[in-house]
Amino acid sequence: MATEQRVPIFEMRHIYKMYGDLCANNDVNIHLNQGEILAIVGENGAGKSTIMKVLYGLEKPTSGEVFVRGRKVRFHNPSDAMAQGIGMVQQHFMLFESMTVAENIVFKNEITKGLFLDKKKTIETVQALSDQYMLKIDPDARIDECPVGLRQRVEILKILYQSAEIIIFDEPSAVLTPLEVESLLETMRNLCAMGKSIVLITHKLQEVMSAADRVYVMRDGKVVAERMKNETDAEELAYLMVGRHIPARHIPPQTVTRELLEVTGLSLKGENKLLLDDVSLHVGAGEIVGVAGVSGNGQSELIQCITGLRHTDGGTVRLQGKDVTNKSVREIRDAGLSHISEDRFVWGSAIDATLAENTLMGKEDDDGFSKKGFVDWNRVRQYCAELIRKFDVKASSPAQKLHEMSGGNAQKLIVAREMSMSAPLLISCEPTRGIDIGAMEFIHDQMLKKRADGGGVLLVSSELSEIMRLSDRIYVLFEGRVNGECKRGEMDDKSLGLLMLGGNKSHE
Ligand SMILES: Nc1ncnc2c1ncn2[C@@H]1O[C@H](COP(=O)(O)OP(=O)(O)OP(=O)(O)O)[C@@H](O)[C@H]1O
Ligand SMILES: [Mg+2]
DSSP states (O other): OHHHSSSOOOEEEEEEEEEEEEEEEEEEEEEEOOOEEEEESSSSSSSHHHHHHHHHHHSSSSSEEETTTTTEESSHHHHHHHTTTTTOSSSSSOOOOSSSSSHHHHTTTTETTTTEOOOOHHHHHHHHHHTTTOOOOTTTGGGGOHHHHHHHHHHHHHHHHTTTSSSEEEEETTTSSSHHHHHHHHHHHHHTTTOOOEEOOOOOHHHHHOOOOOEEEETTTEEEEEGGGGGOOOHHHHHHHHHHHOOOOOOOOOOOEEEEEEEHHHHHHHHSSSEEEEEEEEETTTHHHHHHHEETHHHHHHHHHTSSSSSSSEEEEEEEEEEEEEEHHHHHHHTTEEETTTTTSSSSSOOBBHHHHHHHOOOTTTTEEEETTTOOOOHHHHHHHHHHHHHHOOOOOTTBBBGGSSSSHHHHHHHHHHHHHHEEEEEETTTTTTHHHHHHHHHHHHHHHHHHHTTTEEOOOHHHHHHHHSEEEEEETTTTTTEEETTTTOOOHHHHHHHHTTTTTTTO
C-alpha cells in the first residue's frame, strides 16, 4: 500500500517539444503527487504552457513519455486527457455567453429525459456539485451576466463535473481582483484536501508561497530547479527564474513643468447608474500618475473616454492644451498619446498577423514606414527586429505570427510598440499583467525613463504594489468617482485599500 501511494499521479519523462527550430521543451522531467499543489514558474517563453498543453493533449510532444497513475498514455486530444481525469482551466474561458451556468457545466454531458434536457435534474446536479466543492454559483444565471471570477468557478465546476482528478491552472489569477485571488487559492486548497491534485502556472511568487507544496522553475525550455515550498522563499525563486538579483530602486524627485493631460468633470452614463461621475484628474510632464481601484470601478471606462474608444456624456479632456473630448482615436493619438490597452488582444493587436504587422499598427502613416502611400516593409521588419532585441522579446523573427508566441512575449511586443512611440503621454493599462518579474523590471525602467525625459505616464493597474512603487501621485477610483488622491509616500497599502473600498482618507 505504501509503495502504491508513492506512484505519482502523473509523470512526464524526457519531454521534447520542437516548433520548427525552436525547442520549447527540452528534456523536461516532472511529476505530480496525489493531493499536491505543484507550481510551475519561469520567465515568459520558458515553456510552462507548452509542457501542460502536452499533458492535456493540446500539443503532441516531439519525443518523450507521459505516465498517468503509472500507466503509459498517448493523448491525441483533450478528450483523451479528460478520460484519464485531467482537466485544464484555460486562461481564455471556453464558455457559451448566452447559456446559463448549469447548461455550460453539463455541456456535452447533458442530463436528458427522453430527447430533452432534464432541466430540473440538471439544476439539482449542478447545485449539489457546487455545494460539494464549496464553489458558490447560481445555476440559472446567464454567463454573460457573470463577472470574471464567477466564470472561472464555472470552468472549474465543469471540469469537476467531468470527474477530473488532476486540474491544471494556467495563470488563473491574471484577470482576478485580489479578493477573488484569495478565494481561488482557498478553492485549490479545498480541492486538494478532497484528494484532487493541482498544477498552478503563475508569475506571482506570493501565490506560490501561499498555496503550493512544491515548485519547479523553468528556463529556456528546461526545468532548472525543484524546491519544496518550505525550503525556499520568493527571493530565491526570483533569482532562480531570472538568474540575477533584482536591485531595489531609487526614484529621484522630479518637477512638473507643464500639464500634459487635463480631465475635467468627466461623466459617463450606464444603463441605470453613472459609470463615471464627475472625474477630474491631471498628469504633468515628468510625472507617473497612478489610478488605483478594485477592477470594475470605472478605470476601463475612464481610459476608453480619454483615448476616444468611447464617447463621454459630459466633461472635457485636454491633451497638451488641446481639447480632444470625443475626438477619434486617431486624432487623439496624433495630439500626443500612446496607449497600452488593458485588453491588448481585443484592441491594438491582431493575433493572426505577423509581429512586423503588429508593430506597424497605429503607425501606418508615419513617414519612416510608408513612402507615397506604400508601406516600406523592409523598414518595418527592421524596426520590429529592433524592438524584439531592445525589449528582449523571445521570438524567432518579425515574420512569426503573434499567436505563436508565449502569452507574456506577445504582450511584451505590444508594450514595446507603445512605449517606443515618441508621444509625450503614455497611458499604460496593466502593463505587466502576465509578464515575468525580470521583464516587469525592464518595463518599469522604461516608464521611469519616460518620466525622466519629461514625458508623462497615466498608469492603471490592479497591482497595488506596482502603483505604489512607481506613482508620484495616485487617484483612487470607487464606483466611478475619485475617492481620494495622494502623493508618493503619503499612504500605505492599508489606507489605499480602504479608499478602494469606498472608505475615507484616514489622516484627514
Ligand atoms: N504554436 C507555436 N508555434 C511556434 N512557437 C510556439 C508556439 N507556441 C509556443 N511557442 C514558443 O515556445 C516557447 C515556449 O512558449 P510557452 O507558451 O510554453 O511559454 P510560457 O513559459 O508559457 O511563457 P508565458 O509566461 O509568456 O506564458 C516560446 O518561445 C514560444 O514562442
Ligand atoms: Mg504561458
